[in-house]
Amino acid sequence: MKVSEENPNREALETANINAINIERQILETLGSHPRIVSYLGFSFAGTYLSEASLGNLQEYIDSHHAELHVFQHSKICEQAAEAIAHAHKKGVIHSDLRPENFLVDQVHGPYMSIWLCDFGGSMRKRLGLDGGHLPDAPFFDPRMKWESTPATDIFSLGSVFYTIQTGYWPYRDSPPEWSSVQEKQSYAAQVDE
Numbered sequence: 001m002k003v004s005e006e007n008p009n010r011e012a013l014e015t016a017n018i019n020a021i022n023i024e025r026q027i028l029e030t031l032g033s034h035p036r037i038v039s040y041l042g043f044s045f046a047g048t049y050l051s052e053a054s055l056g057n058l059q060e061y062i063d064s065h066h067a068e069l070h071v072f073q074h075s076k077i078c079e080q081a082a083e084a085i086a087h088a089h090k091k092g093v094i095h096s097d098l099r100p101e102n103f104l105v106d107q108v109h110g111p112y113m114s115i116w117l118c119d120f121g122g123s124m125r126k127r128l129g130l131d132g133g134h135l136p137d138a139p140f141f142d143p144r145m146k147w148e149s150t151p152a153t154d155i156f157s158l159g160s161v162f163y164t165i166q167t168g169y170w171p172y173r174d175s176p177p178e179w180s181s182v183q184e185k186q187s188y189a190a191q192v193d194e
Contacts, residue, residue, distance in 0.1 A: 020121030021047055027120040031091055036084035038104055038118040050118065053104030058115060058165075061105045066168035077115060078162045084117035085158050089151050094124045096149040098157035100164050124149050 025048050028040035039051035055061055058077070081103060088095055095102070095117065102119040163171045 023123060024048055024119075024121040027093055027123045027125060030125060031088060031093060031120075034084075034087050036080055036087060036115065036117060038116040051106075051116070053106040053116060055105040055113070057101045058103035058105055058161075059100035061113075062100060062164065062168055073113070074166050076112070077165050080115045081117070081158060081161055081165070084115070085154055088117065088123075089154070092125050093120070094149045094151060095120065095122075095154050095157075096124055097122045098154055098161055100161055103161070 025040075025043045028037070028048070028050075031037050031040075033039070038053075041049040041051065043049065084103075085095065085098070097119060102117065104116045104118050105113055106116065107114045160171050163169075
């Protein structure tokens with residue numbers, strides 16, 4: 001990925017992007033072929049080649065089609081997301097950045113669709129010494145957890161993805177709990193938005 005020459009952090013950003021691409025390549029090679037993981041087609045100096053999903057990412061799909069989706073479809077999407085994470089964890093990979101944008105949507109046939117987990121540039125696999133140094137975005141990260149990627153980090157994020165699939169909204173955003181004080185609300189907002 002090219003970074004504008006006017007950016008004072010250009011070299012650092014380009015190095016970070018190259019590292020993320022290398023980590024993603026190694027993670028995808030580790031994961032191998034799986035129906036819930038984006039297909040890895042190869043690597044070159046230009047980047048990583050992946051299968052193209054015909055319907056974009058899951059967040060865009062939810063934003064455009066949530067009202068049309070049946071509860072059965074919500075459940076199937078959640079099941080497929082869980083299959084992807086189960087496979088990654090079985091292979092020793094922690095995704096570290098689960099959110100609806102990191103699932104791709106392909107092949108809608110009647111009530112069925114296929115989703116693929118993608119964006120492994122921030123992922124981690126200790127056995128290979130790979131750590132993309134990522135944590136999920138709020139609200140897909142529990143602010144009470146340690147600031148490190150663990151399988152529990154992915155599981156919390158997966159629950160937040162499930163919530164988004166079922167409701168069409170990110171958790172902790174459109175319907176916050178009732179607060180007993182202004183301080184309680186400000187403390188919560190600070191934790192969620194960090």
